[in-house]
Structures are given as structure tokens and as C-alpha cells.
Amino acid sequence: MIGYFSKVYKVAAALVTGHLITLKYMLKPSITIHYPTEKLTPYERFRGALTFDAATCISCSMCVKACPSNCIALENAVSEAGKKVAKVAWYSIDFGKCNFCRLCEESCPTKPKSVWHSLDYEVVFASRDEMVRCWKKDFPFIGKYFDRRTQDFKDPEGQVCIHEVPPRRS
Amino acid sequence: MTQDELLAKMQKKFPKAAKTAVQVKDYLTVSLPSKDDLIPVAAWLKKEGFDYLDMLTAVDYLGPVDMKGYIRQANFNVFLPEGAAPQAESAAVAGYAYRPVLELVWAFVSMKDKARIFVKLEVPRDAARAPSLSGLFKSADWQEREVFDLFGVVYDGHPNLTKILTPDFLQGHPLRKDYVHIKDRYDE
């Protein structure tokens, strides 16, 4: 008999302690970040979308070899005199296959890095063409994408980087 | 008990089970001459305390992997209309003993004295047959179905040897080195 009542008491006590915990957290403020108005700034080492700076790139194609899923493609520039120049004719990153593993940034020999991960986690593409972002001679810093329907280069309509220009890493 | 004691005890019971040339790094590896020794060896090991069949797999020693077995669908790149050059050309390494054989590997673990032993059996690639251990170890059931699905090794005495991982419409056994991918409706 006593065992029965002590069991009932234990069950009731366990239920009440559970309720007190939920009450405790009800009175604490919520920890929600309201996304569109309050955006989180990722930490400094965050691996967001790749960005590329054609000025400092010496087209050594180390990043092409380092990329596991073969996303990066580039072509060495040739000066008018037909001599190879340490510049890039064009450079393209296929964001559809990039798996944000930072191997390309680590293999890039230039100082500061010419391909690096920005802090942008809002990587959104309106179409599959937009996934392949290209850099050429006079393209803006963000680069353009080639739209097969209209056969011309366009600015990326999707979410532009959360930061206009991410912090450079030496 | 150290590897040598285990090997000695095993060779006393099964003289034909020889220590393989290529040992799995710091574990004992034993190879069996023919597929009928497998069940007795497994039963003896189970009695000896190796009652945990940790892993069951196969390796195809035919040669370097055939690149046509991979699906390469890069997004359209305006500068490379015909698609990027494949990255890693798998080349044969000179002097490595490629041989047209499927090597089946079993790993038994004895939890009491924390020992592990690898048992190997070489099986011809075309008529790859081996006795099924699902009678002794229940976990062999799914692992053997996986090796059948990916390598095409038929395990005699298996309750229901059917495909487990690859989709039904996929022909051929993907993990064989000479596997060539046949275009199906999911390839653009």
C-alpha cells in the first residue's frame, strides 16, 4: 500500500518538476533573431560564397587543381605581343557544385588571397545559368553570369552579398 | 592475445589458411584458399570469441577505374561550351599487381580480448560466388546484399539476395572497375 502511494507521489513530483522547468523558461526572454530585420553577422572565418579579385590573381590555376568538385575554370591572359602574362583572361566559379570546403582559398599563393570565402550566407540563384559566375576584363567586382536565353552577360539578380565587400584575408 | 598466437592457433586448426602478403596495417590478415573453408573458419572464430562480424566488403583488383562509369554534368559554362576537362585521370601505377579477381573481405572482432582479424577470399570476377554467413551472423544479411548490389557477388544460402542501395532501373554493378554508366531517364 505504501509502495503504491509513494509511486503515485514520485510520478506527481516528476510531472511537477517538468512543469516548473517550462515555466522557468517561459519567463525568460526568447532567443529568436528576427531574420529579415536583424541579420546575424557570421564569425570572421565563416565560409560563405566565394569571391574573386581579378586584379591580384596570377592565374597559376592552383585553385583549379585543389577544388574537389572541379568548379573553378580559368584561362591565362595573352598580351598583345602573344606573350603569356600573369593575368587571367577569364575566370568562372560554378556555385552549383561548390561545396564550400575552403581548399581553393588555402591553395591560393597570392597575398592577399585572390579567391576567398566571403561572409555571405544568402547564396540564392534565380536560374541554373546564374550559378556559373564569370569574371572578365571589365566586369564588376561581384562578376556577371551568362544568360543563355538572351546570350549576354548579366548582373546576378539573386541575393547580392550580405556585405558589399567581405573582409580580405591575407 | 597477440596476432602471432592467434595465427598459430588458427594454423593449427586450419593449416591451409595462410597469412597474406599485404597485411591490413597493424591487424592480422588471413587468406583462405577456397570458398568452402569460409563457413568452418567463421564458425571456429565465432567459438573462439570473435562473435562480432564488424565489416563485410569486397575489392575489385581489375585495374584503374574506368572514367566512363562517372556521370559528368557540369552547369553550362560560356567559356567552356563542351564542359570542363575531367579532373583526375585515373592512371595505372606501374608495377602494381592488378589481377582480374574480386577479393572478399570479412572483419571479425572479439570484444572480450579486443582483437580483430581480417579474413580474405579471392573469387574470380565473372562467376563470383561465395557462401553466405547470414546463418552465423544476422548482420551479414544486409551487408551481403550491398556487396551483391554493388559488385555482383552471389552469396549462396542468403535469404533474399536482392538490390538494396541502387535504384531498380540501374543495370550493372557500379563499384566494379569496368562499370560503364548507361544513360537512364535521370541523366539530362
Next chain:
Amino acid sequence: MTAPKPAPAKAPLPEPVLNRKNGILMADRRWPTDQWAHPWSLPGYRNGALMLAGIILGILGGGALIGELSKWGDKLYALMAAFATAKGISTVAVDAVWVAIKVLIVLHVILVNGLWSIWWERKISAHIQSRVGPTYAGGFHGWAQTICDGIKLFLKEDITPAAADHWVHALAPAIVIAPCIAAFAPVLFGTDLAAARLDVGTLYVFAFAGISVIGVVMAGWASGNKYSLLGGLRAAAQIVSYELPRGFSVVPVIMFAGSLDLSVIADAQSGYWWGVAPRWFVFYPVVGQVAFLIFLIASIAETNRTPFDIPEAESELVGGFHTEYSGMKWSVFFLAEYAYVLLASFLLATFFLGGGGSPLPWAPFTLVPSWIWMLSKAMFMMFVFLWVRWTLPRLRVDQLMDFNWKFLLPWSFANIAVAGLYLAFWLK
């Protein structure tokens, strides 16, 4: 060798636009430890709390307004009667109009409760789970959320599955909601503030509350899919078996009060022991607490809420008996559930917490009108319903049945016996 051409002065890369809100860089204020260290600095938190208090006072004020109007009920009736005789209309018409007004008021209590309690449950469950709940609808802490949901559900397409039996499928929600509204007739909203003063009030309420199980089973069977069939059968077994302990746990209250009439039960609880403790039935030494708990648990089971929400267990039956409903028909089920929760809270307040009476005899408390006390007690009991729902896991079907037949029912009988002893020796 010409001097190396100075590199063209490149425009410095613009500084990244980092995110500040109220001066706080969102990167460093991320961990709960920081946010709980100084809660009031959070932008939305302080006025959120004030707002919540404001809304509760607003609702109480609204209730008070209706309560105030009904105080002059008799004068209003006399006025109408005089007007009718002046115009030569028969008194029957006056009675009809008078009943129509009362029905309208009770119907609106249920509908406003639908809006209020759904929103309140979402806010309470959110803050229990340290998230925020509806915030954007209506600008200020999502007060218009339920109204928007209502409109959305009204505009949603009303799908009747092909395999369904159309008549039964359409009729089921009606049969679930109708008894619930009818059951509100004798319910007390303050001291002698009820739509109809029945001397068999308790019996009437339990009789009507039992009818809606037919609607649930009809919904389960008519939807024509396996999961809702299972859900409907489980609901039938659960609601019917929890009717018993719910009814028997009220018997001690009726024995003490001496009558089934709700207002007599409420008046029997007026007065104070030793001048301080109110003579509520919940404070009767053992009988009160046991009866209160059994009635509370049985009411939670009656309204299919966790830990007894077997019929619509998401992780098993996907949606239970109202899987195939959408649009207004689905919202009628939803409204019925919250109407039953309101009914149960009002009954708990009337039976055990002395509906309408103030807990303390001193001046400031007794001046507060009785409807405010009744409404706040009911709201507290509804909070307990919500609190239980967001804390406890779900029982299995057979455990639920064992718990009812082997624990609740025997103890409610024992409780009646002890109440009999009280009557014999103590309350003579």
C-alpha cells in the same frame, strides 16, 4: 630600365556593411547566456511584457463591459415589456427577443474566445519554448494573427476527398460544434450571470458535452483514409471512457452544494474559514484536491489535448480524424476544441474555485465585480491547459485506457465515499 610604373591608385575596397540593431552588433549578442544576462535591454522584450499585460486587462475590461450591461438585465426586460404592452405586442415576442439577445452574447463569448485563446496558446507555447510566436500580423505582437488565420481558412478551398461519403463528411463538423455551444447555456459568467438558470445545470452540461464524440467518429469514418479511420476510433474510445471520471469527480461538489444548479454551487462556496481562507471546494482537505485533479485530467483528455492527443498524434497518424478536412470545416474542429477548453475552464472555476467570489474578504478585492474574478480564474485554468500541453509527451492508447479505468475511476469512487463521510460527520 624605366622606373617601375607606380601601381594605379586602386580605390580602397569599401568597408563591409555589418549589421547593427539598436547599437548592438548582432554578431556578439547571440548566445542565450548573453541575452538572459540582461533581458530588459532586448529591443522587443520590455514593451512585449507590457503589451501582454495590456491585452489581458483589455479582455477583462471587455468582459466587465458585458457584465455591467447585464446587471441592468431586469430593468431592460421591464422596459421592453412596457414598450411591448404599449405597442400591443404579446409578451411571448418579448421573451423571444430576450432569449435571442442572451444567445447572441453567449455565441460571441465563444467566437471571441476562439480568437483570443488560439492566439494566447501560440504566444504561451512560443515563450515556453524560448521563441517568439506570432509577432508581425497586426504590427504589435501579432494580435491580428488569429483574425488573419480565420480569413485565410475562410478563403481556403474546401476539399472533400473522392473516397469520402459527402453527407457524413460535411455533417461531422456541425455535430462537433453544436453540442458545445448548447452546453454553454447554464454556464456561469459571474455571480448569477448565466444565460439560462437551470436547476439541472451540471447534468445538462455533461449530457451535451458527450454528443460531440459522434461527430468525431463520423469525421474519422467519412474521410475514407486509413489514418483518419484509426484516429476516429481512438477518439471515440478515449472521449467516452473519460466521460466517466469527469462526471464522478463532480459528485462530491454536488453533494456539498446540495443541488445541480451551477449558481447554487457557486454560492455554496461563498464565505471564508477563519475570516481568511475562501470556502472553495478545492480547499476541502483531501476530497477537494482529488476531485479537482481528476476533473482537470479528465477535461484535458476530453478535449484531446496532450498528453492525451492520441486521435491526432502527428508522429503516428499524420493528422488523425481531421486529416482530410481543410478550409472552414477544419477551422470548425479547431474552434470546437478551444470552445471545449473554455467550457472546461469555466466549469473548473465554478465547481472548485468559487466562480465570481473574491479570494480575500478585504475591501479592495470584494469591490472587484464578480465577472472579473470568474474570467481571471477561467483564464488561469486555461493557462494550466496550455502549460500541460507544452510540457508532457503523449501516452500510448493502451496506457491511456489503463490510466483511466484502473486509476482515475476507482479514485473518483473512493473520493465520493470520503465526501459522504465528510457530510455525515463534518458538514452536518
Next chain:
Amino acid sequence: MTSEAATAAIPALRSDQLFVNLGPQHPSTHGVLRVGLTIEGEVIVKAVPDIGYLHRGTEKLAEARGYHHCVVLTDRWDYVASMPNNLVFCLAAEKLLGVKATPRADALRVMMCELNRIASHLLFVGTYGIDIGAFTPFLYAFREREMILDLFEMVCGARLTYNYIRLGGVMVDVTPEWTAKLKEFLEYFKPKIDEYDQLLSYNPIFMARTQGVGLITAAEAVSWSLSGPNLRGSGVVYDARKADPYCGYENYDFDVVVGKEGSCWDRYFCRVTEMRQSVRIVEQVLAKLPEGPVMAAGVAKIPKPAPGEAYAHVEAARGDLGVHLVSDGGVSPFRMHVRAPSFLNLAILQEKLVGMKISDVIALLGSTDIVLGEVDR
């Protein structure tokens, strides 16, 4: 229709079996798993798990990639706790290369794997609570898990697919500010585990739903070669960190958590107590974190290990994760087989589910804590 024809038309009343598909889209199958259940009333007569929906052929992919590139592949197996995936591949490759990670790298590896185990068990506690019907523990568990993911984001930049543990060491060293934040997390987290116990583990309804349900005896567990909390829940004392210590686990003291009868509650409680052990380990690692470089010298950019075979196994969150690597001396591994614990933990369902009720199916399926990325590879 005359009444005789009508009565003739009604088949003899027999209770036939209902075929119900549990999944592949179902709220509690934790991924793309379809279990074909044949039920009679509420009792299950036959259960056929059908997997392969998430099969991406990582073993075939590995044969065409370099060793550094395969480490990126390993993140995608058990995506809930992917640090041990990286670790097990790196251990096997280091055995082939004959390279030894530096002591500081070993300590960091142990710390990251234990933190990842806590994060994975937190996800288990949350989703298992929802399976049994309690919604609130899920939010609390994810609030703590976010803090661990922040720590990972601070040190290696990713929150799920870390690619942090590399051949010969670790990607990058931790900053003193990171260790301070980690201490702050540990202090915050210890009382939280007791709260989960009060809120869920010792909750009578939860115990009624899980104790005595889905009993797996020790012999069955060994025969089905389960591993991790599923094996230890049935009372078998086998933990790869104790049986086959790697990365210096032998000089941290922690005890192997063992359950009693192999019920769902035992497996659940093994994981909750394991979180406490992991906190102990992380504290010990933090206490004596050795100095020195984090990446061993001598690992080539494109490693070509000598021909040979290696097998390494690690106590991952879900069980005994192993990698069998065969190298023919070429650029990419000749054969990589992944011994996935979830694949074997799932196999036991087809025998255990027969005769159970529907709500117990969800309890048993949840308690084995499988991740489909690792089952299908």
C-alpha cells in the same frame, strides 16, 4: 438488387491486413527511409525497410578523387556529426602514408569529436522527444546545439560540413578567445543536461512509453552487430575509444555508459549520459592542451601513399564508424569502404518491428537514432 444477391455480394467478413507506407516522406523517419508495414488493427505483421533513396555512391566517387578531396566527401556521410567522419578517413590515410599527427592536433581532434557528439546527441534528444509527443525539449536541445555550431563556425568556418580534420593534423589552430567561449559553453551546458533529465528522461509518461519497449537482448545486438549506444544500451560494454584507443584517448579518463535491458529508454539514457562523459573529456583536453604546430610536416599537396591496405575505426556518435582503404600507390584511393554504423543499426528493424504497435514503431525507430546519409552512403 434483390436482398439475396446483395448478401451474396458481401464477401465473408474477414479482417484483412492493411498495407501502410511509413515514409519516405513521414514526420518521424529522420530522413528518406520507407518502411512498408503490413498491419492488422494496430499490430504490425510484416515490416520491410526500403533504403537507397539517398545513395550518392561516395565509395565510387572516392576512387576518382585525390586524398585531400576525399576528406571533403566524408562530411556528407553522417551529416549530423561529421567531425568523426573526417577523423576516421584521415586516420586510415595517415596509416597508409605513415604520417603521425602532432600532439596538439590530436588533442584538438578529440575535442572537436566530443563536441560534435554532444551536438548530435542533442539533436537526438530533441527529435526523440517529438517522436514521443513532447515538443518543448526539441527547442531547448536546439538552443544548446546552436551554441556548439557557433563554436565550430568560429574555429573552422562551417556549421555542418566542417572539413576541419585534414591528413596529418587539423585545418587551423584555435584562438584563446575560442577556448574562453568554450569554457563559457561548458559551464552553461552542465546544468542543462540535468534539466533534460527532469523534463524528459524521468518523466513518467516518457518512461511508460519507452521502458520495456523494443527490447534488444545482448546476443541479438551482437549478432546484428549493432554498435554505439544501441549496443551499449543492451548491456554490452564495447566502446572503440576504450577498445582501440586513437588520438590519445587512453590518457583521458571517462567511463563507458552501459544500459541494462536494451529498451528504448536505455538507449536514450545512454546517449544523455554520454553527453556528460563528453563534457568531462572536453574539460580534460582543455586542461592539458599541448603546445606546438597543428599540421604535421611532410604531407604532400597530392599524396601518393605506398601500395597497401589500412583499416581505422572511430567511436562516432551513432556507433563504430570504420573506413577500409586500399591504395595501389596511385593518386586516388583504389578502394574505400565505409563501415557505417547506422546501416547495421537499421537492419535489426525488420525483425524487431513484427508484433509491435504503431506508436511503438516510432519509439523504436527513433531510439536507434539512424541518419540516412550514413545508411545509404
